[in-house]
Amino acid sequence: xxxxxxxxxxxxxxxxxxxxxxxxxxxxxxxxxxxxxxxxxxxxxxxxxxxxxxxxxxxxxxxxxxxxxxxxxxxxxxxxxxxxxxxxxxxxxxxxxxxxxxxxxxxxxxxxxxxxxxxxxxxxxxxxxxxxxxxxxxxxxxxxxxxxxxxxxxxxxxxxxxxxxxxxxxxxxxxxxxxxxxxxxxxxxxxxxxxxxxxxxxxxxxx
Numbered sequence: 212x213x214x215x216x217x218x219x220x221x222x223x224x225x226x227x228x229x230x231x232x233x234x235x236x237x238x239x240x241x242x243x244x245x246x247x248x249x250x251x252x253x254x255x256x257x258x259x260x261x262x263x264x265x266x267x268x269x270x271x272x273x274x275x276x277x278x279x280x281x282x283x284x285x286x287x288x289x290x291x292x293x294x295x296x297x298x299x300x301x302x303x304x305x306x307x308x309x310x311x312x313x314x315x316x317x318x319x320x321x322x323x324x325x326x327x328x329x330x331x332x333x334x335x336x337x338x339x340x341x342x343x344x345x346x347x348x349x350x351x352x353x354x355x356x357x358x359x360x361x362x363x364x365x366x367x368x369x370x371x372x373x374x375x376x377x378x379x380x381x382x383x384x385x386x387x388x389x390x391x392x393x394x395x396x397x398x399x400x401x402x403x404x405x406x407x408x409x410x411x412x413x414x415x416x417x418x
Contacts, residue, residue, distance in 0.1 A: 220367050
């Protein structure tokens with residue numbers, strides 16, 4: 212059903228869907244000497260390189276550092292602002308529903324929820340003001356809790372970068388599923404629309 216036909220509720224994942232950490236993870240790992248300059252500038256490349264050299268503990272630690280201390284250095288994916296403006300201007304609602312722990316598993320006890328909310332307030336806006344109401348931001352500590360919240364909010368569609376969330380039996384049947392896959396690395400999933408950019412997602416919304 213085209214969104215233009217009725218007011219709908221769009222559910223959005225946060226990390227690696229709205230927010231891109233490619234540059235900041237590479238920068239932090241390089242500064243700490245965890246990787247060499249030859250490692251590609253991507254989060255997955257940094258993770259895979261560190262894991263291959265038995266640095267899982269340090270990988271866990273820098274995740275907390277990036278999601279907390281360095282959150283203000285993270286980028287917004289191209290097309291997010293344009294999409295959110297279109298959604299607002301056409302009378303639809305947006306809910307962020309993210310599986311995010313309150314504090315890191317290792318290292319300093321950064322408040323990851325506050326860091327993310329500050330980023331949303333600073334970045335997701337235009338000349339008319341905030342593009343997402345702070346009341347519509349949901350950070351949930353468990354995956355099951357995230358899926359339950361998607362159902363409770365009555366999301367008409369949901370976009371996420373993790374394909375496994377759409378395979379959980381309890382995922383709401385009535386919610387349209389969009390897999391954000393900018394690297395085109397995932398296999399196709401029945402009933403899930405794969406998109407490689409927010410521009411493509413907006414095209415689907417307008418169709």
